[in-house]
Amino acid sequence: MGAVNVTNVFKRYGTKRALNGVSLSASKGYITAILGPNGAGKTTLIRIITTLINPDQGRIEILGKDPFKEKNVFNKIGYVQELPNLPPFLSGKELLSLSARLKGVNKEDIKRVLELVDMTENADKKIAKYSKGMIQRIALAEALLGCPEVLIMDEPNVGTDPILNLKMRDVLNHMRREGVTIVMTTHELEEVRKMADKVFFLFQGKVFFEGSTEDLVLKFLGIRVIIETQDGEALLSLLKKLDYVKNIEFESNKFFVELTEDSREELLREIVMRGIRVKSFYLNQDLEKAYEMAIREARAK
Numbered sequence: 001m002g003a004v005n006v007t008n009v010f011k012r013y014g015t016k017r018a019l020n021g022v023s024l025s026a027s028k029g030y031i032t033a034i035l036g037p038n039g040a041g042k043t044t045l046i047r048i049i050t051t052l053i054n055p056d057q058g059r060i061e062i063l064g065k066d067p068f069k070e071k072n073v074f075n076k077i078g079y080v081q082e083l084p085n086l087p088p089f090l091s092g093k094e095l096l097s098l099s100a101r102l103k104g105v106n107k108e109d110i111k112r113v114l115e116l117v118d119m120t121e122n123a124d125k126k127i128a129k130y131s132k133g134m135i136q137r138i139a140l141a142e143a144l145l146g147c148p149e150v151l152i153m154d155e156p157n158v159g160t161d162p163i164l165n166l167k168m169r170d171v172l173n174h175m176r177r178e179g180v181t182i183v184m185t186t187h188e189l190e191e192v193r194k195m196a197d198k199v200f201f202l203f204q205g206k207v208f209f210e211g212s213t214e215d216l217v218l219k220f221l222g223i224r225v226i227i228e229t230q231d232g233e234a235l236l237s238l239l240k241k242l243d244y245v246k247n248i249e250f251e252s253n254k255f256f257v258e259l260t261e262d263s264r265e266e267l268l269r270e271i272v273m274r275g276i277r278v279k280s281f282y283l284n285q286d287l288e289k290a291y292e293m294a295i296r297e298a299r300a301k
């Protein structure tokens with residue numbers, strides 16, 4: 001069982017079906033990303049997990065407890081909402097002091113979370129004067145007060161610059177090393193590729209795919225390897241002989257090879273056995289393209 005479990009959740013807004021039987025499980029100490037196009041139901045799901053809205057049907061379990069019934073589980077959960085709406089008249093530090101008091105967290109922890117998100121220097125500025133990125137950081141700091149075991153984030157990368165994304169990644173990797181379970185929705189595929197251990201792809205209120213990003217690429221893009229070599233002719237003649245090679249394209253000394261099945265190990269062995277010199281051999285991890293193909297396939301169903 002995961003640290004966060006969602007079982008068969010349904011939700012309608014009037015006649016609009018937002019969630020149509022969603023089940024997912026986020027393992028303890030891993031980063032789980034919920035992906036999907038606009039309107040897929042991601043925010044609705046996060047709002048149900050955090051009990052901001054009720055499901056029409058289905059069950060939520062966090063750290064073995066039903067958050068709708070056992071509110072004290074929230075002592076162990078940090079939540080960063082989409083585009084956090086923080087009181088502009090407070091400074092970052094005042095906001096954290098207030099939150100620490102409400103959560104019953106020691107004031108010492110404020111220093112720790114400010115350092116974690118690199119906001120110590122801006123802590124005394126009013127939130128009204130913060131950039132979007134600073135607001136995201138202080139919202140994350142607030143969520144991290146009291147060392148939560150589960151961190152839930154709705155689109156933490158909206159409006160953030162690449163440097164902040166780097167910082168955010170650092171903080172989240174640090175949390176993961178500490179055993180924190182992270183569940184996030186995002187449209188930032190590059191972040192997903194770099195960080196997520198598992199993805200759930202939502203489409204029209206249903207889980208259309210679950211697995212690692214590598215699984216997503218393999219399933220929707222096929223098995224495409226990129227091989228760099230100086231022995232182009234020898235490689236080409238070998239590739240033409242192999243029945244599991246579906247398509248070959250090349251550009252100077254770079255070969256793009258599509259396989260009919262996952263025969264990567266076999267192919268590499270053949271190359272090495274023939275003494276073909278290879279500079280690099282890797283799976284084409286074009287997550288964006290795979291995501292586009294997944295959406296196309298989901299729409300066609």
Ligand SMILES: Nc1ncnc2c1ncn2[C@@H]1O[C@H](COP(=O)(O)OP(=O)(O)OP(=O)(O)O)[C@@H](O)[C@H]1O
Pocket residue numbers: 013014016017018036037038039040041042043044045
């Ligand atoms: N309060 C509401 N009233 C009516 N319909 C709603 C409400 N909130 C969401 N919806 C509808 O429910 C569906 C799911 O919306 P939701 O916001 O959960 O999707 P999302 O995947 O988070 O989208 P986005 O990526 O655009 O944030 C959409 O069709 C949306 O229009």
